[in-house]
Structure formats: structure tokens, C-alpha cells
Amino acid sequence: MNCDDLEKTSSLYLYDELRAEDRAAFETHLASCAGCRTRLEEARRLHRVLSECPQPEPTPELLVRCRQALDEALDREQLGWRGLLRGWMWQFGAAPAPRLAAVLTLLLFGFGLGWTLRPRARSLAPLTLSGTTSPFGASDLGDVRIRHISEVAPDPQSGGVRITLDAERRVTLEGSLDDPRIRQVLVDTVRGYDNPGIRRDTLDALRTHRDNPSVRAALLYALRHDANAGVRLEALKTVRGMQWGPDVHQALLGALEHDANPGVRVAAVDALVEHAVEEGENETVMPVLLKLAASDQNPYVRLQCLAAVRKMEGNEQ
Amino acid sequence: MVDGACLELVGKHETSREGEAEAERALIRRAQRGDRSAFDTLVRLYDQEVLRMTLRMVRSEEEAQDLYQEVFLKVYRSLGRFRLESRFSTWLYRVVTNVCFDHLRQQKSRSELPARAGADGELDYAQALADDRPGLNPEQALRAREISRRLEVALRQLSPRERMVFELKHCQGMKLRAIGELCGTSEEAAKNSLFRAVQKLRQDLSDLV
Ligand SMILES: [Zn+2]
Numbered sequence: 001m002n003c004d005d006l007e008k009t010s011s012l013y014l015y016d017e018l019r020a021e022d023r024a025a026f027e028t029h030l031a032s033c034a035g036c037r038t039r040l041e042e043a044r045r046l047h048r049v050l051s052e053c054p055q056p057e058p059t060p061e062l063l064v065r066c067r068q069a070l071d072e073a074l075d076r077e078q079l080g081w082r083g084l085l086r087g088w089m090w091q092f093g094a095a096p097a098p099r100l101a102a103v104l105t106l107l108l109f110g111f112g113l114g115w116t117l118r119p120r121a122r123s124l125a126p127l128t129l130s131g132t133t134s135p136f137g138a139s140d141l142g143d144v145r146i147r148h149i150s151e152v153a154p155d156p157q158s159g160g161v162r163i164t165l166d167a168e169r170r171v172t173l174e175g176s177l178d179d180p181r182i183r184q185v186l187v188d189t190v191r192g193y194d195n196p197g198i199r200r201d202t203l204d205a206l207r208t209h210r211d212n213p214s215v216r217a218a219l220l221y222a223l224r225h226d227a228n229a230g231v232r233l234e235a236l237k238t239v240r241g242m243q244w245g246p247d248v249h250q251a252l253l254g255a256l257e258h259d260a261n262p263g264v265r266v267a268a269v270d271a272l273v274e275h276a277v278e279e280g281e282n283e284t285v286m287p288v289l290l291k292l293a294a295s296d297q298n299p300y301v302r303l304q305c306l307a308a309v310r311k312m313e314g315n316e317q
Numbered sequence: 318m319v320d321g322a323c324l325e326l327v328g329k330h331e332t333s334r335e336g337e338a339e340a341e342r343a344l345i346r347r348a349q350r351g352d353r354s355a356f357d358t359l360v361r362l363y364d365q366e367v368l369r370m371t372l373r374m375v376r377s378e379e380e381a382q383d384l385y386q387e388v389f390l391k392v393y394r395s396l397g398r399f400r401l402e403s404r405f406s407t408w409l410y411r412v413v414t415n416v417c418f419d420h421l422r423q424q425k426s427r428s429e430l431p432a433r434a435g436a437d438g439e440l441d442y443a444q445a446l447a448d449d450r451p452g453l454n455p456e457q458a459l460r461a462r463e464i465s466r467r468l469e470v471a472l473r474q475l476s477p478r479e480r481m482v483f484e485l486k487h488c489q490g491m492k493l494r495a496i497g498e499l500c501g502t503s504e505e506a507a508k509n510s511l512f513r514a515v516q517k518l519r520q521d522l523s524d525l526v
Contacts, residue, residue: 015493017493042519043519046515050468050487054461056372056373056376057369058368058372066364066385066386067364070385073390074393148351194354
């Protein structure tokens with residue numbers, strides 16, 4: 001290996017990408033060549049500078065936004081002609097048990113039109129929906145998500161086609177949060193709906209009624225168990241504004257000690273310390289803070305815990 | 318620099334048990350038949366890593382979000398063609414790489430001039446990022462911010478291929494052989510791209526070294 005080769009391979013050396021024999025040759029040359037040692041030192045300094053540079057990390061909020069936007073894009077995708085085409089191609093596959101499924105029979109006139117089926121397609125009419133008395137207009141298709149097509153039967157006589165499919169119909173509920181049924185839907189959403197963006201919006205909607213017992217329980221549940229850190233953080237903010245009680249205290253302590261996300265842990269520190277300082281009670285909080293100040297894996301959390309300890313000590317004196 | 322999460326990307330599925338792999342195949346099969354909830358679950362398994370990759374590749378939240386969506390829509394549309402004998406993660410990360418590569422290429426051709434580099438708004442992200450890092454004293458924070466800003470500018474001078482290879486190597490900690498596979502090129506070509514990228518960065522950042 002000569003000086004030129006060394007120059008070319010110094011990055012590979014620093015990234016540990018050289019094969020063992022090349023590495024050995026590299027080091028042999030290095031041992032006998034001061035010029036190359038200097039150049040490698042420079043390369044190493046660049047390597048170090050680049051490593052000082054913080055790497056972008058997606059925030060929980062960004063993740064939530066991405067998931068929400070994707071969810072909407074997939075909805076549009078499923079409702080569009082692509083989705084319908086796919087539905088046809090997969091009609092032999094087993095469909096999942098739809099939660100809000102209704103069996104719709106659509107009568108389309110002109111087989112070719114089926115392929116241009118889009119939400120709000122103007123040329124698509126008339127349609128009838130069997131099993132209901134109300135006429136089923138073309139614009140209603142915008143509210144329907146097709147899950148499974150079980151039959152496509154062209155009628156040579158009329159030139160029409162009958163499609164039997166399982167679909168979900170979008171319904172809009174409007175009402176006051178004082179209505180227990182509305183609250184129940186929201187509480188169920190917080191506890192079990194799989195789109196985190198929607199769960200977060202639901203927390204927001206429930207904020208004004210956070211001291212209602214079932215809402216309160218759902219919010220604490222979200223703080224403890226939601227899979228998404230952004231949602232847990234949102235739940236924590238709402239919980240902070242609740243009437244304080246042992247349940248709130250326990251949930252916050254749990255978040256501080258066990259939440260996997262450092263942002264949530266830090267928010268829990270803030271909430272607990274704020275309350276402890278106001279009420280002058282810190283015998284349960286202090287030991288946890290001391291423990292985490294020494295042992296939390298995240299340096300920022302350790303720092304915040306330490307600052308909190310100082311604040312509480314200062315307050316005692 | 319090579320943090321745990323980066324390595325996870327490479328090692329995750331090599332160490333996973335056969336049971337998990339089978340569960341994943343079952344999930345893919347259901348998603349291939351049009352089961353949306355199965356597809357959503359599949360997305361959740363990988364989307365944090367995908368978002369991290371796209372964010373590091375473009376260093377802008379807005380663009381990363383667009384790329385995230387493009388990746389999963391592509392996956393959704395072409396999942397029917399995915400063969401279950403192949404490894405899903407490799408297939409997915411190849412889609413990520415392609416989408417990012419196309420994006421960088423378009424970006425490059427749109428703005429041949431490095432004018433964007435100086436625009437204030439462009440650098441907010443790097444600054445916010447440097448600001449947020451805990452445990453740094455003010456001088457260190459200032460320096461980290463300066464390096465971030467300069468690196469951001471320097472990265473824009475790389476060709477899309479050089480940038481891809483550099484980001485995958487430096488930020489994701491992947492092996493060059495794997496990078497070559499993802500980018501549809503040889504290990505040797507990936508090495509050359511890395512060499513050229515580092516050369517350019519060295520020139521651009523020489524006064525910081
Ligand atoms: Zn030499």
C-alpha cells in the first residue's frame with residue numbers, strides 16, 4: 001500500500017470498512033510514514049467534527065402527523081378506482097370482520113362505468129341501495145369505504161351490473177359533551193382506536209370534561225398505556241389540569257419512572273414538582289427524583305430531575 | 318455517532334425469532350388481500366425507522382413527512398407484487414432509498430444554484446436541533462449549531478448518490494455492502510461515493526477541523 005492508496009482508504013479505515021488484510025497493510029504503511037500519519041489525523045478530526053453534529057430525530061408530534069396524513073391518503077386510495085380494482089382482484093381473500101359493516105348492493109348501469117367509480121363521480125347514476133328506503137345518490141359513495149366485494153354480476157339484458165360488497169359507511173355524530181353517548185364514543189376512542197392522531201384529537205375534545213369520572217379514567221389510562229408517546233404527552237398535559245388526587249399522583253409517578261419516552265418523563269417531572277411545591281408535600285416525589293437524577297439513561301432527564309430536587313429543597317428551607 | 322437505533326436497522330431482523338418472521342408474513346399476506354388494519358399494523362412496525370431515515374436524508378420535517386407518505390403509498394400499491402420469500406425490511410428500505418434518491422435528484426435539478434443554502438428558514442431545523450441538545454455548555458452548543466449549519470450547507474453540494482451513501486453510512490451506521498444493495502449498486506461503487514463525499518465535506522469544512 002502506498003501513500004495514494006492510504007489517502008483513498010482512510011475513510012474506510014475510520015468507518016471500519018477495510019478487510020482484515022487491507023487493514024493490516026494500512027497500519028503497516030502508517031507505522032513507517034509520518035506524512036500519512038498526519039493526513040490520517042486530519043481525516044480523524046473531520047470524522048470527529050461530523051460526529052459532534054446532532055442527528056435529526058423524529059419527534060413524536062411529527063410521527064403522529066405523518067401517520068394521520070398517511071391514514072387519510074390511504075382512505076382516499078381505497079375509495080378511488082385503484083382501491084376498487086384492488087378489491088376486485090382480492091375478492092377471493094378473506095375479509096376481516098368489519099366493525100360497522102353494512103351490506104350494500106349497488107346497481108350500476110353500464111359496466112364500463114364501474115372502472116371509473118370514484119367518490120363523487122358525476123357520471124355515476126343511478127344507484128340504489130337495497131335494504132334502505134332512502135335513495136342512494138352517487139355523492140354518498142364518498143362516505144363509503146369498500147372492504148370486500150363478494151359478487152359482481154353483470155346483467156346482459158339491461159347492460160347493468162350488480163355488485164355486492166361490504167362497506168363501511170362514514171357517519172357524523174354531533175352533540176354536546178354533556179351527552180353521555182357522545183362522551184362514551186370519545187372515551188372508547190381514547191382507549192382503543194388505532195389511529196394515534198385521532199386519539200390525540202379526542203383527548204383535546206375531552207379536555208373540558210376531564211373531571212367527569214369516566215373521562216378522567218380514560219385520560220389516566222391513555223397516560224399509562226397509550227402506545228404513542230405523542231398521545232401520552234398530550235394526555236399528561238390534560239391530566240395536569242385535573243383536580244389533583246391519588247390517582248393523578250400515581251399516574252404521574254408511574255410516567256416518571258416507567259415511561260419509555262424521555263419527553264414524557266420530563267413533563268411528568270414538571271407536573272409533579274409544580275404540585276409538590278404548591279402543596280409542600282414531597283415525601284413520595286423526592287426519592288424518585290433522586291433515584292432518576294442518578295440513574296435515568298437520558299442525560300437531559302437526569303439534569304431535569306436534579307434541577308427539580310434543588311427547586312424542592314430550596315422551597316423547603 | 319453510530320447510535321443504537323441505527324444499528325437496530327441493520328440487525329433487527331437478523332436476530333428476530335422465526336416466530337416473529339412468520340407472524341410478519343401472515344400480516345403481509347392479510348395486507349396483500351386488502352386488509353387495511355393488517356397494513357396499518359405493518360406500517361406501525363417500521364414507520365419510526367422509515368421516518369428517521371427520511372428525516373436524516375433531507376433534514377426537513379416537512380419534506381420527511383412527504384417522503385414518509387410516498388414510501389408507504391408505494392408499498393401499499395405494490396405490496397401485491399412482494400414475494401414472501403424475500404425479506405420485507407430489505408424490500409421496504411429499498412423503497413425508502415429509491416424515494417429519497419429521486420427526491421434528492423429532483424431537488425438538485427430544481428436548484429442547481431446553492432442559493433437555498435443561505436436562506437434563513439432553511440436552517441431553522443438544524444438550529445432548533447442543536448439548541449435542544451441537553452448537557453452542552455453554551456460554547457459547545459454554539460459550536461454544535463455552527464457545525465450543523467455548515468454541514469447542512471455542505472451536504473447540499475454532494476451529488477444525490479454521494480449524499481445517500483454518506484447518510485446511510487454516517488447516520489444510519491450501515492455497512493457499505495448493505496448500502497450498495499439498497500442503492501442498487503456495487504459495494505465498490507458505494508465506497509467510491511463515500512470517498513468523494515468525504516473529500517467534498519473535508520474541503521467545505523476544513524476551517525472547522
Ligand atoms: Zn504514506
